Amino acid sequence: MTAILETDLPGIPKHQGKVRDVYDFGDRLLLVATDRISAFDWILPTGIPDKGRILTQLSLFWFELLGGPHHLLSTDPTILPLPVGTDLNQFAGRSMVVKKTNVIPIECVVRGYLSGSGWVDYQKTGLVSGVPLPAGLRESDRLPAPIFTPSTKAASGHDMPISFEEVISEIGEHTANAICSKSLDLYERASNFARERGLILADTKFEFGIFAPGENEEEIILIDEVLTPDSSRYWPADDYEPGRTQVSFDKQYVRNWLLQTDWDRNSPPPELPEEVVINTRQKYAEAYQLITGKVFH
Template sequence: MPHPPVVSTSIPEVPVQRGKVRDIYDFGDRLLLIATDRISAFDWILPTAIADKGRVLTQISAFWFSQITLPHHLLSLDPGELPIPDGVNLEELEGRSMVVRKTKVIPVECVVRGYLEGSGWKEYQKSQTVCGEPLPPGLLQGSQLPEPIFTPATKAEQGHDENISFQQMCNLLGTNLAEDLRKKSLEIYRTAVNRAEQCGLIIADTKFEFGLIGSEVILIDEVLTPDSSRFWAKDTYEPGHAQLSFDKQFVREWLESTDWDKNSPPPELPREIVTQTRSKYIDAYEQLTGQSFAWKEA
């Protein structure tokens, strides 16, 4: 049996910001990022949590941070290194916590696409472009692109992130920083793709976030997880239809099959969808790292 899901956390007297999935506690020059088991889709936090999802996200991020040579924000996975007040359940935070350096967050999502899916596929069908980038004719849903492309988006506190052109990104951040972020994003993606392919996985697309400490660019947030990326099974990959995935696309597809209008509170997820989603996340971790997920069983 899985552990009970952690939907929210509480650390008294420490400033906190709550995102769709993460609770972020401010300890001055360091932050404590706690990945809860909340799951979001179509800009809604769903009423049903996925047990241990936050631990999978944290452990996958930690794995990638150990593989990436670029500077990043991760300092430790032990929340006990921070002055946590007495009475806080540290066991509940185990495996889902990252102690990180505080940065000035750069307000652009750095998206890299290696395959044609999602909003990119929808745009391509209309105009043979993705985020305004022209692509060859005749591509199918799930087709591999000739080269990975960088398609930035503005970060939205609430609502949907909005795709922008690279020129708009240059106008927003300055050309030098924009070009540096594009270079770093493509570099990380290519490194990760090579690793994932050795493990039988395809990373179809992903998004990165960066911050600044002084003038130094730092990789932040989660990295190459099933929440921020599309993971596909390499052995069943075939362009022309939706792929077997190890990410929350499975949940999106179930929601699309219901009569939910996406404008009212979303429905509860059925038990079998919750169970299968948890298994997919854990499978992604185990396949990528070659290690057994420590919290597979309660």
């Protein structure tokens, strides 16, 4: 298996994120999920074969299940005016043609359980992104109700948690209330579905954009990927035990391996060994099967 770390469309404006290559066709974008994987704000030199395809297929599954409004138009890149001679193999199974929007610069994080950076913040202050929580909660405890804990949307580096008041200051009260409400609704529906599949959706991140189909027309729509192991923390329900870190279907396995090395996080990261690559791919494929009920091919 070969990992696709980069794609190429000569002459088309391209933005390269940590995982996605984004091509700008004017009113539409081509999002291509590569097999790159990042950790600790570094893109690792080793890719995970099929990771981009798995993420894309999961996003497609959730877009269909949750319904609109969202940015997905098609999975066929040939509806775009591609350059003559374009190698379509690089896009197979990992591409989405989407509406171009004005991206709302807020990461919409929803937490149903106390884990990760939320747990770290709670131990220090009793708060998560300014939201007060009951005393005495343990790591991985289910929260009394899901909470909206937004963060900045950093072009590079690490996203920083912000309060809801800061969100209002940044984008206005109407838009802030809309993305909060939409995020909590999406989380609740996705969490209920995941539970039926034997999974706990501990937390996740949504992104929204403003789509303007015509003059004086604006609509806030769901964009980017949705509810994948890269943007969400999934736990197997049958192994759930509050008071400890949970087994998860995400790249924490890679982070844990890196923490065991002598890498200082300030210099380029090391190559991943084959065993770590194989096991990581398996975790992504297993998450796909549990969520969709289908074996990934």
